[in-house]
Amino acid sequence: MSDPLLAVRREGEVAHMTMRDPRRHNALSERMMDEMIAALSDLRHEPGQPRVLVLSGAGPDFCVGGDLVEFDELIHEDPSGAGIVRLGRKAARLFAELSASDMVTIARIQGRWVGAGVALAAACHLRVASEDSLGSLPELALRLPLAWGGGMHQLVAEIGQSKVRQLMLTQESITAELALQMGIVHRVVPSALLDQSVERWARKIVRGGRQATTTSLELLKRPVDVGIDAVLMAAAIAARQHHVEPPRAGRGSTG
Structure with a gap:
């Protein structure tokens, strides 16, 4: 049996959910999303549900979005695109469960966060990024609509249609500075202080x-x-x- 792609641990009132598929840069494969949805359900039904959930990615990158290798395999198996639709529905469920969670969700962002990885972070209530992080919305360059899993609507709800249009059409890199300016992230810190900043916010939330x-x-x-x-x-x-x-x-x- 393959090792889990997700690690979940609890420290008192704070739960940590870590994507750990660094070989694929924590891409949102079907298996990854299944494990994340199951983990959210388990945490929700624990006695004394955690107050805070920290979402992070193992390795150098937070999440590079949908698994393009898996997309190609699914299209090869079924050119109708039914497999892609199935994945998109799972992504929509994952984003919705994060944004509607009773736990305060914090995205801990480092390295690259791309496409659906940006939407994944946007589904969290709070977002802290390292100053060397780099995001992007490359869907149009890949000849894909910015629609998978309702990602566009998630971003529009957070930062507004005008800013999403700018990022989508120009495909400019989302530096940490630009992400902070646009409101995509709430705080930018040096890499060495990323965990400390997330923990400080988690402690404040738990006190409420x-x-x-x-x-x-x-x-x-x-x-x-x-x-x-x-x-x-x-x-x-x-x-x-x-x-x-x-x-x-x-x-x-x-x-």
């Missing part, structure tokens, strides 16, 4: 209330759909846990 964090993330995803009663109830529960007076409707609030 679980219910307050979850409700706040829900508000960001669908602010119109979340009723004020649900928000006030979550605030009241959190306040009771910390023995402070809960906010009342019609009075000042913090946001």
